[in-house]
Amino acid sequence: MKLLSAIVPCYNEEENIADFYQEFIKNEAFFKENDIELELWYIDDGSKDNTVSEVKKLIERDMRVHLLSFSRNFGKEAAIYAGLEKARGDYVVFLDADLQDPPALLPEMFQYLNEGYDSVATRRVDRKGEPPIRSFFARMFYRLMRKISKTEIMDGARDYRLMTRKVVDAILSMPEYNRFSKGIFGWVGFETKWLEFDNIERKKGETKWSFWKLFLYSIDGITAFSTAPLAFAAVLGVLFCLASFALIIFTIVRKALFGDPTSGWPSLVCIISMISGVQLFCLGIVGQYLAKMYMEVKKRPIYLVKEEI
Ligand code: UDP
Ligand code: MG
Numbered sequence: 247m248k249l250l251s252a253i254v255p256c257y258n259e260e261e262n263i264a265d266f267y268q269e270f271i272k273n274e275a276f277f278k279e280n281d282i283e284l285e286l287w288y289i290d291d292g293s294k295d296n297t298v299s300e301v302k303k304l305i306e307r308d309m310r311v312h313l314l315s316f317s318r319n320f321g322k323e324a325a326i327y328a329g330l331e332k333a334r335g336d337y338v339v340f341l342d343a344d345l346q347d348p349p350a351l352l353p354e355m356f357q358y359l360n361e362g363y364d365s366v367a368t369r370r371v372d373r374k375g376e377p378p379i380r381s382f383f384a385r386m387f388y389r390l391m392r393k394i395s396k397t398e399i400m401d402g403a404r405d406y407r408l409m410t411r412k413v414v415d416a417i418l419s420m421p422e423y424n425r426f427s428k429g430i431f432g433w434v435g436f437e438t439k440w441l442e443f444d445n446i447e448r449k450k451g452e453t454k455w456s457f458w459k460l461f462l463y464s465i466d467g468i469t470a471f472s473t474a475p476l477a478f479a480a481v482l483g484v485l486f487c488l489a490s491f492a493l494i495i496f497t498i499v500r501k502a503l504f505g506d507p508t509s510g511w512p513s514l515v516c517i518i519s520m521i522s523g524v525q526l527f528c529l530g531i532v533g534q535y536l537a538k539m540y541m542e543v544k545k546r547p548i549y550l551v552k553e554e555i
């Protein structure tokens with residue numbers, strides 16, 4: 247018998263807990279046939295609604311269901327990490343509680359593990375039902391990441407992933423505080439099979455990611471998997487030095503040849519404000535890395551547990 251640990255991060259998902267269970271358990275026959283035992287971990291990320299009591303109802307009915315409840319909202323990344331720490335399975339899979347990651351795909355995913363892959367990842371090929379602006383910025387983010395990071399980060403990749411114990415242990419060996427799982431999954435390597443599916447819209451409830459939250463998350467992703475912005479700041483500095491050098495020569499020559507009175511107070515103001523803008527921007531880039539380092543150095547726990555069943 248092999249054990250499969252399914253990990254479901256939940257933040258205010260009271261309407262989805264039972265539905266998810268129903269949908270997931272439809273794979274029961276497949277699990278039986280293939281000698282796979284099951285443990286289902288709902289990771290409650292500090293929900294303020296009835297998520298916890300919904301999970302407890304399930305636990306009374308099914309002993310394979312477990313709950314890990316955080317002391318407050320620590321974010322989905324923390325929930326993923328907690329799930330990995332709790333999972334005892336030979337295989338681990340992450341799924342969203344809102345059924346945007348179809349559990350019906352599991353048999354196909356297992357088929358690829360049997361073929362020798364270490365992990366099976368999924369990506370959605372379209373972004374149907376998503377606000378166009380959000381899609382646009384998401385695409386830009388992935389394009390930028392592909393250019394500036396050596397780690398492979400797929401456009402439309404979901405956190406829906408099935409992996410073997412080998413991969414799980416590799417990810418657990420990365421206890422960094424600023425976690426960007428899409429990057430971490432790529433960074434650890436191993437043979438990964440990508441499955442594609444059409445975007446499925448959330449069944450009930452609302453998305454927990456505002457545009458601003460996503461924007462901050464994208465900065466986490468960039469700083470965690472690329473130092474290109476730091477190099478960019480340095481290059482910008484060099485370019486401005488060269489430009490100012492050319493300007494100095496130009497001004498001296500003009501004065502010598504034409505005796506031009508050094509006029510140009512407005513242009514000076516423009517140049518000074520532009521350059522101080524660029525300086526602050528670059529300082530901001532350095533600041534981002536410094537802030538991440540600060541949080542990393544503190545070595546605070548990634549999550550705190552309130553209750554475990
Ligand atoms: N989630 C979480 N903590 C958070 C935000 C989200 O555990 O702070 C969970 C959420 O309950 C869901 C999954 O992460 O199971 C994906 O979130 P959501 O569906 O809101 O994101 P979207 O699919 O819109 O990107
Ligand atoms: Mg969702």
